[in-house]
Amino acid sequence: MIATETAVMAIVLLLGTAAEPATISTTPLGVTQSVGQQKDPSPDPEVEESTGRLPKGEEASPGEHLGANLAGSDTAGYTMHDFLEYSVKDIDAFWSNVWEAAGYTQPEVEYYFPTPGEVTDTSCGPSDDETAAYCPADDLITFSQAMAVKIWEGAAKTNTDANSTYPAGDFSVAYAIAHEYAHSLQDDLGIIQATSGQTRRFPIYKTELHADCWAGIWANSTFHKGTLEPGDIEEAVRTTMDLGSYDSSDDQFHGTPAQRRDAFLTGWNSGVASQCDRYLLVDH
Template structure:
């Protein structure tokens, strides 16, 4: 992936040293992330974290979380190559989505991206590195512990810089959903639906974020020629590794489609490919699709 020398976003906050960031009380809201399915299905076995604790976080349980009132976290150091990569990818998503929103007569509010290590307090509650990257609608921030990229490479068999960029673009996709009011509508359905309906809406939300990640890739490559040979395959491999069916198999469990919350490997690959091929937000309407 050709990213060196491209614009870096100034919306990256570095909380890895534990300073700065946040304020007020966490609202206990639902965080949305590419890695949440890892915890929901195999997190306890792989990472040694109590699944009930994680599920409480993901569903907004546990009540508000107090955080110390502090100023903004500092920007990452200029000599940090991974932070530079993340900042560049975020900047690229800003350029793409700003243009798309402007063409639609709307204003794109850029999200913040927070680098943390181990654990972090957010307006959606406490987050842990083992959850993988996630987006918090309450504070409009993407959170990532960069050690997740090592997990992708060494434990999940999903290496590559474009695979890493796909992860960020997916979380930014959740921010786009929040900006468009999609997240709020899904939460309303979840609040009054049964488990099957809730899971179905969650799958559609996640697959749309995958498709939006593809939309970013389409426009970024069209404008800046970021893709190199093998990049698309890297992202498709990552999408395959984090499909619900693949994770259930990896954990030694039976595949239960009714329990899916993020979509199968085939679905995640196909919707990402749809966005990448068309570059169209309308093509990403997973909520109207009869077949996912």
């Protein structure tokens, strides 16, 4: 894991519209097996209130799909909360195994999924319907269900680029949850700090791109478990590009659309967490 920041090289940040790659591999590089079965029709995203602490060791069964109704073929009662909770537990199970194999204490993080219009107070400020964030001071992922619906529908966008040719969907939301969970892992490792008065070890855009890459690492794991569905990676790529921006002088700059896309695909193609170190160590 990263211990210190080293300036390896400087790359001039090229501003402009992010071009999509001609093709996106639907399997990680070097893998030839087929991807899952055909995507099940996703239920309309609904909402319900929930809070909780992640249990350890829960994950999708082989062949069980993130976009499928967890109770079976009947989609009645399937909510956005169900999808968010299922996704975050799957992500937690994957990283718990990685942490255990590396000799680290298994990660823990709290989560809360506010209902539309609900305001939740955190040490990082109150939430609203646009909130999808990790608060280090509380070790808490707050992900508004209204925001999850926007991401699912491709309505969340932080730039004026033309919409990607790829659709958004359920895996767009799963990617966003995986990104926020990655921030909790960064906090565990001291990459980001829990106290607001501390000096940041890394610029925000570096930790954001690193989190995108680690979200791709988790996506790679869903392929190997057989839970990835056709179109899922394209959905995540669409969302990385929707949530990129171009004003590098902004304190909250997270990376350009192309940078965010490429960071996610680095994780997706490698499946190796250390391959994401470059996003902390190299200036982009």
